[in-house]
Amino acid sequence: MTFIKSEIDGSVLKLTLNRPDKFNSFNREMALQLQAELDKAKSDKSIRAIYITGEGKAFCAGQDLSEAMDKNGPGIERIVKEHYNPIIQKIRAIEKPIVCAVNGVAAGAGANIALACDVVIAGASVSFIQAFSKIGLIPDSGGTFILPRLIGFGKASALMMLGDKVSATDAERMGMIYKVCDDANLQTESLAIAKTLADMPTIGIGLTKKLLNNSGFSTLENQLISEAHEQVKAAKSYDYNEGVNAFLEKRKPVFKGE
Numbered sequence: 039m040t041f042i043k044s045e046i047d048g049s050v051l052k053l054t055l056n057r058p059d060k061f062n063s064f065n066r067e068m069a070l071q072l073q074a075e076l077d078k079a080k081s082d083k084s085i086r087a088i089y090i091t092g093e094g095k096a097f098c099a100g101q102d103l104s105e106a107m108d109k110n111g112p113g114i115e116r117i118v119k120e121h122y123n124p125i126i127q128k129i130r131a132i133e134k135p136i137v138c139a140v141n142g143v144a145a146g147a148g149a150n151i152a153l154a155c156d157v158v159i160a161g162a163s164v165s166f167i168q169a170f171s172k173i174g175l176i177p178d179s180g181g182t183f184i185l186p187r188l189i190g191f192g193k194a195s196a197l198m199m200l201g202d203k204v205s206a207t208d209a210e211r212m213g214m215i216y217k218v219c220d221d222a223n224l225q226t227e228s229l230a231i232a233k234t235l236a237d238m239p240t241i242g243i244g245l246t247k248k249l250l251n252n253s254g255f256s257t258l259e260n261q262l263i264s265e266a267h268e269q270v271k272a273a274k275s276y277d278y279n280e281g282v283n284a285f286l287e288k289r290k291p292v293f294k295g296e
Contacts, residue, residue, distance in 0.1 A: 041068035042075050043093065047229070049086040049236040049295075051079045058094025063102040064147065066112050069121035076128040086295045087236035088132070089229060090155060091139040100146025100169060118178050122147050126180040129154045130251055133244025135235040139228035140206070140215070145169045150179035153188065153214065156247060157235070159228040160206040161221035166214065168198045187254060188214050239277030240295040 043054040053075050055062040079085045092098055105111045112120070129136055129151070138155035145167040152158055152166075160166075168185070170177045177185070177198050186194040189212045197204065206218045219227045235243065245268040253261055272278055276296040284291035 039067075040071070041065075042071040044075055046085075047089075048233060049084060050089050050229070050232045051075070051082075051085045051087070052089045052091070052229070052232075055090070055092040055098055057102075058092075058096070060102055061096035061099035061143070062092045062094065062148070063099040064121060065102045065105045066117075066121060069117075069125065073124050073128060076125070076132065079134065080128070080132045083295070085134065086240045087134060087232045088136045089139065089232040090136065090152075091225070091228070092141050094142070096142035096148075097140045097144040097152060097164070098148025099143065100148045103173075122151075122179040125151060126154050130180075130247075133247055134240060135232070135243050135247070137228055137232040137235065139224055140164050140166075141221075141224055143167065146177075147179040150177065150181040150184065153184050154180055157231060158215040159217045159219060159224065159231065160209065160215055161224040162206055162218055163221050164206040164218075166204045166206075166209050167201060169201055171199055171201045183254075185214070236295075237293060239272075239275065239281060239291075239293045241275040241277055242272045245272055 041056050043056045045052040045054075053072065055068070055072075057063060057065070057068060076088075079088050101117060106114060106117060135157065136155045137157045137159065138152045140152050140158060140160040141164070142161070143165055144152045146169045149166045149168060168177055168181065176182070181198065185198070193212060196202070204214065206215070209215045210218045249261070249264060249268055252264060256264065277293045280293060281291050
């Protein structure tokens with residue numbers, strides 16, 4: 039069964055989590071399918087942006103607990119190391135913009151996968167839940183790394199320990215996500231953002247993502263050195279020359295992601 043629906047829309051790869059009867063909770067097959075789609079997107083030069091959303095009422099309820107508790111299943115260690123860790127690593131390592139349209143509840147690993155994306159947009163009725171503490175687990179899928187960097191240590195600590203439900207409006211207010219929009223307009227607005235990013239100079243955007251990834255481990259001095267190094271790369275791209283020439287010629291640039 040296809041648990042990840044894949045669709046090309048121009049230069050945007052649209053990936054839809056597709057276990058709606060299970061609120062798009064992950065099992066092993068679904069996790070491996072998402073990894074495979076991300077790998078293809080990384081190597082396909084025609085794909086310049088990635089768009090992730092969910093089918094049905096939920097974005098993702100996290101792990102399918104029936105699989106986690108199955109004595110013949112993969113077990114928690116393999117689930118974390120082979121399912122979620124690679125997904126988060128791939129999302130952050132792909133030097134292409136990734137837009138996440140959160141169409142319903144995002145809980146546990148589902149919340150942290152969404153928050154690992156570059157631009158996160160949620161419908162007004164959506165909620166985010168660090169649900170792990172409710173069943174005696176710790177936040178995985180990069181949650182303890184990403185969430186404190188988005189909203190601060192104290193707020194992240196409280197949300198992870200208490201497992202409070204956070205509305206989309208509150209998530210936007212505290213800097214957890216980029217934007218909230220009406221549920222009815224979510225796909226239109228979020229996909230428009232993905233298409234805008236795909237039409238931009240994606241070499242530079244990818245290098246920006248790389249620098250943001252490294253900034254959490256860097257000193258200011260080292261980050262300035264890295265910026266200079268990556269800026270030289272950006273300046274060698276077709277898109278840089280196109281952008282400058284279009285500006286000087288007072289016309290709209292046509293970027294190629296090259």
